[in-house]
Structures are given as structure tokens and as C-alpha cells.
Amino acid sequence: MSQESRTTEGDLRNTGMSLKHERTWDYELDRIVEEATERGAEKVGLQFPEGLKRRAPHVADDLRDRLPDGTRVLISGQPCYGACDLDTYMMRRTDVFVHFGHSPMKESEKIIYVPLFSNVDVTPIIEESLVDLADPADDPDVGLVTTAQHMNKFDEMRTWLEERGYTVHTRRGDDRLTHEGQVLGCNYASADIDAEQVLYVGGGKFHPLGLAMEHPEKRVVIADPVNNAVTIADTEQFLKQRYASVHKAMDAETWGVVFCTKIGQGRWEVANDIVENNESAYLLTMDEVTPDRLTQFGFDAYVNTGCPRITTDDGPQFDQPMLTPGEYEIAIGEKPLDELSFDTFHGTW
């Protein structure tokens, strides 16, 4: 399986969002047509997340009907799993470039971000999650986080919990995060709050797992409004898999150090530090990080300084062990085994 089939943030297909609910998304066609017309655009570029690529021709049809005659609509065929996957080639070569489904990673006058908020009702599942949260009489403090596609319901979630006696703690993460309470697959700074329990409202396992790894002292309750399930984030299985990779990599004689060229994923200092201090480590630069691409080089192990989800979600698909920078330090004996932690991107870029 290549990276193209990955499940990552923004892949609505794998959250079941387009499967389990009859729902229409607001593509904000009027806004797009208005801006394109105003700017006299000759080329309008559209980029959809993987799970919505099938809707692309229909959205293109609607736009072609409304745009001035002769306007050319282009659809990006580049993989798109999240906000980092901005098609910069298309952005540079179109007059208006529309990125659907993710929050802005890079601001530009040319880009129109259409968030595609989910209109699934979140209160039923939050109600169900109450059995796993402490009774507000015992511990009223609860952190609240969600993903981009449920941000439109964030105030509703907060109010709902407050009405039931909770003190809701929220926080905006760092500069990379657009909204208060929003988490990214690589950033949980919005959960750095003063509460022992955190309610995560959203689909997927990766976000709450990262949360639980990053905040091991907190209890992370997952309320998934899409699959209608409440669970507690369990890091054990995840940790086992990571330790197995680290152990395997301890025998590595040569290392490929991946520097990812995608917007928001380039950690040059991290990558550079590794090769500067290990003469058996080599810097590899690429956009998509796939098993095929790495295998060609024949290194014994790899360190991925790009998207942590590739390491942790896709790790088992790679033929050689693939570690996060922190895991690499453990593998080469610079850090003790028990310091294994989740790879997150903090701070500004």
C-alpha cells in the first residue's frame, strides 16, 4: 500500500463522514464565483481532500456553469491528506486557487480556503460520553478539543457542557492552528490546559492517541459523532508497535533521514542535526514519503522529520524501521527507552 492510500487528517473518507450520513457540504460556490469574476480569473484551480475527489467533477460542473465563459477550471490530482498538502504548483499557475476541507496553512491573496464544515449533530454523542467523564460535582474541569471539520460546532459543544455543570477549558494552539480548541495530527497544544480529563470530539483514532501520548497524565475521552462511538484513548498497542520499530532500528548501520518538502513539514534543523552528528546518516528530500521511494536507497533504517502520521500510521507498511526524531535518539542510545513520546510539531514555522 502506498502513501496514496493513507488515512490522515482531512481524509473524510476514512472518518466515514461521506458514508454514514446523508449530508451536503457547503462548497461556497457563490464566494468562489464572485472572487474569480472580480479578479478576472482565466484559470481557477480546485484542490479536494482524498475523500472528496469524487465530487470534484460535479463541483467543477457547477462552477463552469456560473463562471464567465472561457474560464478554465483545473482540478488538482496531487495527493491531499491535510493542510500541508497545498498544491503550490497549481497555486502559482492559476488566478484563483481553491483549497477545500482544511484550515489555512499558508495565507495568500490567491487562495480561497473553503472549510467544508460537517453538519453532523454533535450533542447526542457528547451526551453519551458523559459516562466516561467525571461527574461535574467531583471534577468539573474538562478540556475540549476538536478537528477542523467540527469547529463550526465548537461553541455549541462548550455551552452544552457548561449547562451541565462543567468548567470547560479551551486554548488556541500555536501559530499553525487557526481555531481555539483545534487539534492537528501533529499538534496538540490546544490540550495544554488545566484539567485532568479532555473530551475529544471527532473521527479517527490518530488525533486522540497523539493527545493521550502527549498528555499521559490526562484521561482522553473520544466522542466520535460520525461513527457514533465513545471510547477512551488507549496508547498501549500504539506504544508496543513503536517500541518494536525502535528495537529493530537499533541494529541499523546506515540511516536515511527524510526531510519533507511539503509546506509546514520541513524541520530542517532537526534533520540537519542528525546528519551532522552521525556520519552514517544521509539527508533525503522528498514530498510524498512512500515505502517505494525509501526502499530504492537501501538504508537499514529511516528517520522521518516530516508528518508524524506517516511514521506512526504507515510505519508498519515500510520495509525498514521508520522512526520519529525522538525515537531515533532512543535507537542510537542517546535517550533512555522510557522517553518514547509522540512526535509533535510545536512552535512557529
Next chain:
Amino acid sequence: MSQESRTTEGDLRNTGMSLKHERTWDYELDRIVEEATERGAEKVGLQFPEGLKRRAPHVADDLRDRLPDGTRVLISGQPCYGACDLDTYMMRRTDVFVHFGHSPMKESEKIIYVPLFSNVDVTPIIEESLVDLADPADDPDVGLVTTAQHMNKFDEMRTWLEERGYTVHTRRGDDRLTHEGQVLGCNYASADIDAEQVLYVGGGKFHPLGLAMEHPEKRVVIADPVNNAVTIADTEQFLKQRYASVHKAMDAETWGVVFCTKIGQGRWEVANDIVENNESAYLLTMDEVTPDRLTQFGFDAYVNTGCPRITTDDGPQFDQPMLTPGEYEIAIGEKPLDELSFDTFHGTW
């Protein structure tokens, strides 16, 4: 199988070049070190064709030994099958960028092209090929073409044939070709010569097949010095496969029209003409054209205006029919079936 596993021009692995012969390649390390030192380079980028990626760490080692302390060597992890696959991201972000194994597609002061000529002896296989060429007493005219990695032996080939009584016809292709007598996977203009037989010296089936398709009136003799085999290019099997795809595509109600963003592969007019004249056709832009990427969109059929090798070599791996622009015209009934021809890139870019 994804595009990453493709066999295309410059993939030395699949020509057997690195397998069947004990051979060293001249990486021209002195030239690289000299230029990097002269320019005070802090970052030196290296890009290898797929078949030589395993040598990358060793070449990097040799360079790190010779370059001034602190120079950072980066290796491109992008797929690289030919001259079109120039890693422009790496080119922009390094002080010296070395592209190994292909002729120049784009000239820039920053790029060092290291051709990696093969030192395999070509005369034994040319001698063997004589049984398939006309006797010079009957027909002395023979065209001579080869690929980039054997260009260093081109004069030797020509002289050898002339000494045996042949009149050797050679031609430089158009602006995209660096050398007289050179063919690319998408360009056979160097075989537009006044002879009924053409001798192709090189590995792989694709080049001579393209040649035979492009010049159906000529007999194309393949002398493969790497696999030590002489054959005659046979287009029948190839044509059957192409006709099957065209037939399947005749039922298509929706079309994805791929515009490839790689240097040298962008045929905007061709792609634009198709969508302008077919309201069920949609423009898709991407760099790597893989089955995974196309399947996401769910079109009934695709037209690839980028590298013809993806259509013809990889075509059967795609879930939907994938046609060349010429085949598309047949599928929609604009051209008769018997006008099926090979997709080549002629003219300037």
C-alpha cells in the same frame, strides 16, 4: 504497482546495466567538488535515476570527504525515470544541484549534468545484428540511433558500420535532444532519415517500439549491448493492447484529462483543446501519474497528455482505460481506428 516501479528511460536497473556487467560509472566527482568549492556552496543536491539510488550514499560519502567542511550533501528522494524528472524543489534550495544519468532538459548555471555513460562494448552486438540488416551490397543505407547512456560510443558505432560498407544516416532530433542520433522515449525525430532500415543500439523495448510505430515503413533492428540480444521491433502485441484500451474507452461518459506538471511534459494546448470541446472532460494536473491518484476521481476513462510511456507502458495497470491524445480522438469518433499511432513529442517546448 505504482508508477514508482515503472521501467522508463534512464532506469538503468531495468536495462540490466548495473546487473550484468561489472562496471564503474564515472560520477565526475572532481568536477562536482571543483564547481561546488568555486561557488562556495553550502548545500549540494544530488539526484540519481531509480536504478542508481543505491549508489547514492557512497557517492555522498566520497563527496563529503572531498568537499569543504560543513558542506551539506542532500539526496533527492523524488522518483526519477528520465530527464523530465528534474527535482526543481531541490534545484531551487541548493547551491549546486547535480543530476546524474540523463541529458539536460533545462539549462541552468546551478545544475551540473553528469551523463554517466556506459562503458559496455557495443561492437560485438552490432556485429551480431548484421544478419538482420540488409547486405550493404543490396542496400547500404542504414539509420543509426541510440540512447543517452551509449552516446559516448556513437562515433565508434558509425565508423564500425561505415567500415563494413554501410552509408550511415544520422540526424539530430529537435531542440529537446542533446545529441545527434539520440532518441528519447517520447521523441524519435532522429530516425527521420532516408533509409529503410534503422539500427537501434540500446536496452529496453520501449524506444525501438516507439521507433517502429513512428516509422512503420522502416525495419527497426534492435542491438541490445546490455542483454546481448538482437531482435526486430514488433509492434503487433503493442497495437493489440492499445486497441483494447481504445475500444474500452469508447463507452466512457466522463473523461479525466491529465496535464502533467513535470518539466518537458506539459502540453497545455493539447489538454486544453480536449476540455474545451468536450463538456464531459475535466482537466487534472499532477506530477506523478499513478493508478491510485486517478482512481480517486472516478472518471470512466483518462487521457494522458504527459509522458507517453505512462500510457503505453503502465496503461494496463490502470483500472480505467488510459489513452494518448491521438487515441482519444479515435475513441470519441473524430479519427478512424486505423490512424492509431505512437504518441510522440515533436517540436520545441
